[in-house]
Structure formats: structure tokens, C-alpha cells
Amino acid sequence: MKIATLQMNTQDDKAANIAQAVSLIETAVEAERPDLVVLPETFTYMGGTHESRMAAAETFPDGEAYRAMQEQARKHGIFVHAGSMNERADGNKSFNTTVVFDRSGTEVARYRKIHLFDVDTPGGLTYLESETVKRGEDIVTYDCEGVTVGCTICYDLRFPELYAKLAAAGAQVIMVPAAFTLQTGKDHWEVLLRARAIETQTYVVACGQIFTHDNGKRPCYGHSMIVDPWGTKVADCSDQVGFAAARIDIGYLEKVRGSMPVAKHHVLV
Numbered sequence: 001m002k003i004a005t006l007q008m009n010t011q012d013d014k015a016a017n018i019a020q021a022v023s024l025i026e027t028a029v030e031a032e033r034p035d036l037v038v039l040p041e042t043f044t045y046m047g048g049t050h051e052s053r054m055a056a057a058e059t060f061p062d063g064e065a066y067r068a069m070q071e072q073a074r075k076h077g078i079f080v081h082a083g084s085m086n087e088r089a090d091g092n093k094s095f096n097t098t099v100v101f102d103r104s105g106t107e108v109a110r111y112r113k114i115h116l117f118d119v120d121t122p123g124g125l126t127y128l129e130s131e132t133v134k135r136g137e138d139i140v141t142y143d144c145e146g147v148t149v150g151c152t153i154c155y156d157l158r159f160p161e162l163y164a165k166l167a168a169a170g171a172q173v174i175m176v177p178a179a180f181t182l183q184t185g186k187d188h189w190e191v192l193l194r195a196r197a198i199e200t201q202t203y204v205v206a207c208g209q210i211f212t213h214d215n216g217k218r219p220c221y222g223h224s225m226i227v228d229p230w231g232t233k234v235a236d237c238s239d240q241v242g243f244a245a246a247r248i249d250i251g252y253l254e255k256v257r258g259s260m261p262v263a264k265h266h267v268l269v
């Protein structure tokens with residue numbers, strides 16, 4: 001199984017964002033022949049006002065972005081892990097939702113971000129995601145032709161208990177679509193991704209936003225990467241709009257888990 005992580009720069013023009021995603025999928029499919037592609041958090045819309053974001057939010061399955069990603073899955077015969085899209089919720093809020101399509105374009109998973117980013121970052125930018133987003137409650141995994149894939153989004157990365165639960169549910173690959181900030185990302189992103197991969201002995205596939213959003217006000221860190229179950233980075237998008245790919249080797253994962261069976265050695269939980 002081969003996965004490509006597609007690093008984007010999303011702005012406040014939904015049609016242009018969908019076009020950027022489609023173009024990256026086409027190029028990555030041509031170059032890498034992946035079985036699965038993953039897109040970043042809120043790849044359909046970033047910036048704007050609360051009103052314009054709500055206008056760009058969708059109901060599924062009739063939303064424009066939903067249908068475009070479903071069509072890409074079907075057209076190329078690949079799994080599309082559509083990082084996240086704003087899904088309309090009650091009370092003038094949305095869910096921050098991943099939808100996954102299989103090779104036929106059938107929806108196989110839907111995950112709503114559990115941990116919301118209400119944080120003052122060191123650079124002085126304040127984020128209050130819970131003001132506009134409703135949090136999800138369910139832990140989600142899906143089967144990708146014999147490989148179990150777990151869903152997380154961005155700030156979820158800081159909560160290892162979620163990753164432990166996904167691993168306990170059988171996850172061999174854990175996805176992390178994100179819009180990680182430059183301020184936090186430069187010091188924490190790779191450390192956290194590699195730690196989650198090492199402690200769960202899974203492939204961690206991270207897919208971020210790069211450059212600025214919201215009229216230059218919000219820089220994201222990029223460095224979408226794939227980390228293997230030993231904690232080694234095996235692919236990195238660096239700091240550009242583009243993609244990186246890696247092969248998921250379940251034999252290697254089993255070897256790592258077999259020689260160091262940490263899942264069987266927990267005594268405090």
C-alpha cells in the first residue's frame with residue numbers, strides 16, 4: 001500500500017481550493033500511483049469571516065467539496081482521505097470533519113475533530129476554535145484493503161490517549177490532517193508525530209497546510225510527513241505546495257511490534 005500526503009495552501013475561495021486539491025491529486029496520482037491520498041485540515045476554506053466560512057460549510061453528501069472528492073476517488077480508483085471540511089452543525093457552528101472515500105467513491109468513514117484549538121500561541125496569535133466549531137465524540141477507524149487506518153485531526157496530535165485508543169482498536173496507520181501553526185509547529189510538530197508513531201508503533205501520516213492564510217495573518221508550518229513505526233521519517237513535503245509519498249510495509253510494522261511488544265507491557269492502564 002502506498003500513501004501520498006498532499007500539502008496545500010488554502011485560502012478563502014472555495015472553488016479555487018477545490019481546484020488546487022484536484023490538481024494535486026491528479027499530479028500525485030500520475031507521479032506516485034498511490035492507493036490512498038490524504039488532504040489537509042480545512043482544505044476547502046481558510047480565512048474569511050465566520051459568515052463566509054459558514055456559507056462555505058457543507059451538508060453531506062450533497063456538498064460541492066464532498067462530491068468533488070468522491071469523484072476524484074472514483075475517477076482514479078483510489079482512497080481519498082479528505083482531511084477536513086466544515087460540516088454544518090446546529091447553532092451557527094460547524095464540525096471539523098474528515099470524510100474518507102474508497103476506490104469506488106463510497107464513503108467509508110466520517111470523523112469529527114475531538115480536541116478543539118483554544119490557545120494563545122507564543123507569537124501572540126489567539127485561536128478560539130470552539131467558538132465556531134462543535135467537537136466530535138467518536139473514535140473512528142476504517143479498513144483500507146486489510147490495513148486499519150485511524151483518524152485524528154491537527155490539535156488531536158497533542159492527546160496521546162486518543163492515539164493509544166486508536167492503536168488498541170487495531171490502527172496500523174494513523175492520519176493527521178492539520179493546519180499546524182508555524183509558531184508551534186517549528187518546535188513541536190515533528191517531535192509529536194514521531195513520538196506518536198514510536199509509542200503506538202504505527203505509521204503516522206501527517207498532512208498540513210503551508211504558508212499564510214487569512215490575508216497573511218496566519219502562517220502554517222508545512223512539513224507534511226510520513227513516519228514509520230520505528231519513528232523514522234520516510235517522506236517530507238518540506239515547505240512547498242506539493243506532495244510526498246511512502247510505502248506502508250505491514251511486515252515491517254509487525255517486526256517492530258514483535259521485537260518490542262510495548263502494547264503488551266502496559267502495567268499502569
Ligand SMILES: O=C(O)CNC(=O)[C@H](CS)NC(=O)CCC(=O)C(=O)O
Binds near residue numbers: 046128185188
Ligand atoms: O480554522 C481553520 O481555518 C483551520 N483549522 C485550524 O487552523 C485548527 C483550529 S484553529 N488549527 C489547529 O488545530 C492548530 C493546532 C496547532 O497548531 C498546535 O497544536 O500547535
